[in-house]
Amino acid sequence: MTSTELIEVSMNIGQRLLQCGAETYRVEDAIFRICKSYDATEINVYAVPTTIITSFTRNNEAPITRVARIHKRSTNLGLLDQLNTLCRDICREKLDYASIKERLHLIDVHTGYPKIMLCLATGGGAAFFTFLFGGGVIEAICSLTTCVILWYMIEYMNHIRTNTLFINIVGGFWIASTALLCYKLGIIKVYENMVIGSIMILVPGLVLTNAIRDLIAGDIVAGITKFTEALLVAAGIAVGAAVPFSFAGLLGG
Amino acid sequence: MDEIIYQSLMSFFACICFAVVFQVKGKHIFFAGFGGLISWLIYLLAATLFPDSDIPRYFIATVVITIYSEVCARVLRSPVTVFLAISLLPLVPGNGIYQTMVYCIKGDTVQALRQCIFTVGIAGALAIGIVVVSSIVHLILRYNHIK
Numbered sequence: 491m492t493s494t495e496l497i498e499v500s501m502n503i504g505q506r507l508l509q510c511g512a513e514t515y516r517v518e519d520a521i522f523r524i525c526k527s528y529d530a531t532e533i534n535v536y537a538v539p540t541t542i543i544t545s546f547t548r549n550n551e552a553p554i555t556r557v558a559r560i561h562k563r564s565t566n567l568g569l570l571d572q573l574n575t576l577c578r579d580i581c582r583e584k585l586d587y588a589s590i591k592e593r594l595h596l597i598d599v600h601t602g603y604p605k606i607m608l609c610l611a612t613g614g615g616a617a618f619f620t621f622l623f624g625g626g627v628i629e630a631i632c633s634l635t636t637c638v639i640l641w642y643m644i645e646y647m648n649h650i651r652t653n654t655l656f657i658n659i660v661g662g663f664w665i666a667s668t669a670l671l672c673y674k675l676g677i678i679k680v681y682e683n684m685v686i687g688s689i690m691i692l693v694p695g696l697v698l699t700n701a702i703r704d705l706i707a708g709d710i711v712a713g714i715t716k717f718t719e720a721l722l723v724a725a726g727i728a729v730g731a732a733v734p735f736s737f738a739g740l741l742g743g
Numbered sequence: 744m745d746e747i748i749y750q751s752l753m754s755f756f757a758c759i760c761f762a763v764v765f766q767v768k769g770k771h772i773f774f775a776g777f778g779g780l781i782s783w784l785i786y787l788l789a790a791t792l793f794p795d796s797d798i799p800r801y802f803i804a805t806v807v808i809t810i811y812s813e814v815c816a817r818v819l820r821s822p823v824t825v826f827l828a829i830s831l832l833p834l835v836p837g838n839g840i841y842q843t844m845v846y847c848i849k850g851d852t853v854q855a856l857r858q859c860i861f862t863v864g865i866a867g868a869l870a871i872g873i874v875v876v877s878s879i880v881h882l883i884l885r886y887n888h889i890k
Contacts, residue, residue, distance in 0.1 A: 513824065567825045568766035574822045602766045611763035618757035622750055622783070622833065686838050695835025695866070696828060702870035728844030735848055 491528055493548045495587045497556050499580075500524040502594065504535075504542050505558045507573050510566035514704050514712040517542065520577045527581045538712045539563060539719070565696070572597050605645075612691055613638040620687030629678050633688045636668045640691070654719075655726045661692045662730025670738050685731075692727055694720035747787045754783035754833045762829050771825060774815050778830025782808045786834060797861075798868045801834055805872030813880050827873065836865040 504521040512520075517537045521544055525533045530546040532553065537543075545555040576593050579585065585593070602608075616637035617630040625633070640661060647657050665688045673681040697720040705713030758779025762772040785807045789800040812826035839862030846855035 511824075511828075512822075516822070516824075565828070566766045567762075567828060568768045571768070571771075571821050571825055575820075603763060608764055611760045615757050615760035615764060618753050618760060619833075621753040622757060623838070686841055689841055690832075690837045693835075693837040693840045695837045695840065696831065698840075698863075698866040699831065699835055699869045699873075702866050703873060706870060706874045724840050724844065727840075728847060731844065732848045735845070 491587050493530075493546075493551060493554050496525060496528050496530065496548070497544060497546070497554055499587065499590050499594075501542065501544055501556050501558050503573060503577060503580075504537065504544070505560060507570065508537060508539065508542065508560050509563055510569040510573070511563060512570050512573075513700065514538070514709045515707055516574075520574075523581050524577065527584060538709075539715045566602070568602060569597070572600070609638055609641045609645075612641045616688045616691050618687075619690040620683055623683040623686045625683035625687060629680075629684045629687070632668070632672050632678060633684050636665060636684075636688050637691055640664055640688075655722055658692060658723050658726030659730040662689070662727035663733055664730075665689055665692070666731035667734040670734050674738075689727065689731075692723070694723040697723070747784065750787060751780045751784040755780035758829050758832055761832055765829065767825060767829070771819060771821060774819065775826050775829040778808050778811055778815070778826050779833055781811055782830050783833045798864050801865050802868040802872045804834055805831070805869045806876055809873050809876035813876065823877070831869060834865075834869060836862045839865055 500521045503524065504517050507517045507520055514537050518535045521535045521537075521542070522533055525535075525544070525546050528548070530548045533544075533546040535542070535544050540560050542558045542560070543555070545553055547553045576590075576597065579593075580590060603611075613634040617634040620630045620633040643660065643664065644657055647660065665685060669678075669681040669685045669688070672678045672684070678684060697716055701713050701716035701720055703713075704710075704716060707713075755776050759772055759776035762775045767775055782804045785804040786800050789803050792803075793799045808830040809827060812823050812830060815821075815826045816823040839858060843855055843858040843862055846852075846858055
């Protein structure tokens with residue numbers, strides 16, 4: 491494998507790992523190990539949630555560096571698992587360029603769950619969280635319906651590349667207004683547990699926890715980036731939810 | 744007691760749903776969901792130990808599920824995150840973030856700040872719980888490796 495090919499595959503794997511929501515140290519570690527197992531020296535990897543920079547020298551050649559910019563991130567733990575296995579295999583068996591490419595292609599064509607299932611699972615998650623926070627059956631059904639529709643809205647907005655802040659404003663607005671509507675129409679007695687249950691699919695609790703983990707682990711920049719991201723998402727939901735709540739307040743709710 | 748079992752079961756099903764949303768495959772879904780059950784169960788049971796404060800309860804629940812996730816990861820040969828991220832979901836301070844913004848909207852700054860600090864405190868307790876356990880696991884593995 492040539493140095494160019496090595497940096498290409500290692501960056502490719504690192505980039506995918508970061509996109510499917512791997513921790514910063516895992517991304518850095520994966521690239522480092524792959525490069526090391528092909529006898530690269532002076533390996534330096536720097537990863538933050540939006541960028542990866544890798545640099546190494548090999549066989550007394552001039553140092554080689556590459557930068558990757560990451561625009562879109564989501565949580566895809568199945569993909570993370572597969573990439574992790576691939577990474578281990580590369581380090582252990584020193585696969586050649588063509589077979590790594592083939593394995594990556596196999597991971598690509600290996601599709602996830604069908605959309606309808608993801609949609610129902612989102613609704614189901616919201617419904618069970620509504621139960622968990624003390625809601626009854628009717629509240630849970632309301633959350634399920636709300637979140638199934640919300641999932642389609644988010645999917646559409648992602649499709650037309652709307653920014654994250656706006657998506658969360660719309661999400662917060664939608665959840666708060668449907669909950670208040672159900673409350674006003676007398677379908678549900680209390681709206682709090684329905685709002686909390688539904689909003690669990692939007693709130694950045696996991697991002698906030700991961701941000702603090704990164705900060706403790708010493709990846710200060712990555713931690714601050716995630717922290718800011720969490721704040722932005724929370725602000726978006728708050729702004730969205732504020733509108734129906736204040737209207738309800740004005741109308742004497 | 745019935746209430747505790749009921750809530751833990753709901754947490755289990757919620758985590759299974761989220762495991763599907765996060766594209767977890769096969770039998771990993773069940774183990775990730777079971778982590779969610781354990782986390783909420785420990786959180787509720789710890790109420791008898793720490794009746795006055797919430798943060799130690801979150802910490803203990805996180806310690807237990809991090810150990811559980813490390814074991815699952817070793818046995819099922821998968822990254823720890825797969826189990827940890829999902830088991831952690833019932834504990835993450837979604838409610839705290841929500842309450843913070845409700846107080847913000849109402850213009851009650853004092854309560855909003857109180858809630859905000861409490862929320863960051865919970866997130867900190869979760870993060871420290873994870874870091875402590877994974878560092879200890881790392882130390883033990885290193886020690887066995889050197890020996």
